[in-house]
Amino acid sequence: MLKDKKYKQLGSYGLIINDDKILLIKKNGGPYDGKLDLPGGTIEFGESPQETLKRELQEEVGIIVKEYKLFDANSVFFNWQYEDLIINVHHIGIFYNVLKYDGKIKSKVDITSENDDSLGADFYQINSLKKKELSEIAIIELEKLGYNIYN
Numbered sequence: 001m002l003k004d005k006k007y008k009q010l011g012s013y014g015l016i017i018n019d020d021k022i023l024l025i026k027k028n029g030g031p032y033d034g035k036l037d038l039p040g041g042t043i044e045f046g047e048s049p050q051e052t053l054k055r056e057l058q059e060e061v062g063i064i065v066k067e068y069k070l071f072d073a074n075s076v077f078f079n080w081q082y083e084d085l086i087i088n089v090h091h092i093g094i095f096y097n098v099l100k101y102d103g104k105i106k107s108k109v110d111i112t113s114e115n116d117d118s119l120g121a122d123f124y125q126i127n128s129l130k131k132k133e134l135s136e137i138a139i140i141e142l143e144k145l146g147y148n149i150y151n
Contacts, residue, residue: 008090012052013040014098021123025060028119031080031089037135049094060118062106067099076136093137
């Protein structure tokens with residue numbers, strides 16, 4: 001029998017767009033397993049959203065964020081089936097346009113305790129992305145940026 005459970009996620013995320021390409025990570029686990037998502041993650045206790053942005057992008061993508069600007073705060077709700085549970089997910093994000101960074105993007109990563117949910121990052125042509133490939137939170141932010149994401 002399936003049971004209901006609630007799960008709330010609060011995170012900071014980076015938007016890095018160059019020539020209509022966006023930097024996305026491939027998720028490993030969780031509600032977005034196998035999908036492309038914005039780099040970023042959970043705000044830890046005592047950490048500011050800006051500190052989270054810098055830490056998460058260094059862990060997941062391998063870059064040092066130098067300049068950024070607040071873009072949006074938003075949330076999505078969806079159901080995720082995990083084993084015998086239906087989990088009601090409320091994903092809340094604070095989104096930053098990353099304007100300058102140092103370092104080289106890690107296209108493949110080793111799964112470590114510091115980075116346990118990303119299989120690496122790459123730039124993707126935005127107009128070629130499909131909704132089924134993307135996390136729900138990435139879809140709404142791309143649409144707010146003025147891009148049309150199709151099924």
